[in-house]
Amino acid sequence: MPKYSAVANSPRQRSIRDLLPIAIERLKESSDSAELDAEVLLCHCLHKNRSFLRAWPEHQPSPEQCAQFQRLIEQRSEGQPVAYLTGQREFWSRNFKVSRDVLIPRPDTELLIELSLALLPTDRPCKVIDLGTGSGVIAITLAAERPLADVSATDLSAAALNIARDNAKQFNTNNVRLIQSHWFDRIEETDFDLIISNPPYIAHGDPHLQQGDVRFEPGNALSSAENGLQDIRMLAEQARDHFKAHGRLLIEHGYNQQTEAQGIFKHLGYRQVCTHLDLSGNPRVTSGIWE
Numbered sequence: 001m002p003k004y005s006a007v008a009n010s011p012r013q014r015s016i017r018d019l020l021p022i023a024i025e026r027l028k029e030s031s032d033s034a035e036l037d038a039e040v041l042l043c044h045c046l047h048k049n050r051s052f053l054r055a056w057p058e059h060q061p062s063p064e065q066c067a068q069f070q071r072l073i074e075q076r077s078e079g080q081p082v083a084y085l086t087g088q089r090e091f092w093s094r095n096f097k098v099s100r101d102v103l104i105p106r107p108d109t110e111l112l113i114e115l116s117l118a119l120l121p122t123d124r125p126c127k128v129i130d131l132g133t134g135s136g137v138i139a140i141t142l143a144a145e146r147p148l149a150d151v152s153a154t155d156l157s158a159a160a161l162n163i164a165r166d167n168a169k170q171f172n173t174n175n176v177r178l179i180q181s182h183w184f185d186r187i188e189e190t191d192f193d194l195i196i197s198n199p200p201y202i203a204h205g206d207p208h209l210q211q212g213d214v215r216f217e218p219g220n221a222l223s224s225a226e227n228g229l230q231d232i233r234m235l236a237e238q239a240r241d242h243f244k245a246h247g248r249l250l251i252e253h254g255y256n257q258q259t260e261a262q263g264i265f266k267h268l269g270y271r272q273v274c275t276h277l278d279l280s281g282n283p284r285v286t287s288g289i290w291e
């Protein structure tokens with residue numbers, strides 16, 4: 001495979017129309033979204049959106065922009081996730097900052113938001129905690145959508161909390177409090193209306209961990225012992241000491257963990273346990289009420 005070098009060297013080949021097909025060709029082998037990847041990376045270098053690429057195909061990026069684009073295409077062809085290369089990913093219509101210290105937000109997780117927003121009042125205060133917040137997408141989205149909610153968010157990783165802090169600042173959400181804690185270790189409050197988490201739930205050794213973007217994500221945010229269930233069990237167990245009466249627990253899990261997740265919730269004494277499907281129709285979030 002020839003190196004992707006024609007771009008910066010040939011002044012006649014520097015329009016968007018010239019750059020994109022070469023980049024797409026370069027990515028085809030390693031990415032099944034080569035066209036989208038190339039466009040997003042070029043937009044990142046140009047500080048423009050994708051409609052700009054359509055409207056101005058004859059636009060000639062500067063030599064610096066071409067060189068940066070060339071570097072990003074090389075990194076992408078080595079498998080690095082687009083979100084880490086651009087440092088951002090959209091979630092619930094907001095552009096969140098991400099880094100290698102945090103999981104890349106997934107559309108599946110928007111189900112947690114949908115379910116939470118249906119539960120959280122718009123006209124009075126309530127208390128929410130998001131455990132293992134990572135980049136903060138869940139906590140910050142809820143805080144932004146429910147300005148009266150008092151939202152706490154924990155993570156064990158100080159590096160992750162720095163990203164979450166930047167995101168909270170970016171969206172001016174001053175109703176989010178970030179706390180460094182392993183699950184509930186440093187949480188003393190016992191009056192949460194809603195406890196929510198997207199914990200690590202992939203089984204250690206799952207072949208999925210060796211594929212695609214996942215290879216570059218922090219392992220301790222992805223996988224858990226006991227066939228992926230240890231953290232879900234720990235969270236559901238600890239959460240019981242932190243609810244207001246009739247508090248609700250919502251936990252994201254793997255598409256094949258519905259039976260086990262429901263088993264854990266029921267065994268621990270949660271009521272009205274049920275599982276909700278994500279946009280692809282997979283069981284993704286189990287919920288229960290603590291009476």
Ligand code: GLN
Nearest residue numbers: 198199200201202221222
């Ligand atoms: N849903 C992610 C995946 O399957 C895993 C996220 C998680 O472990 N919380 O790649």
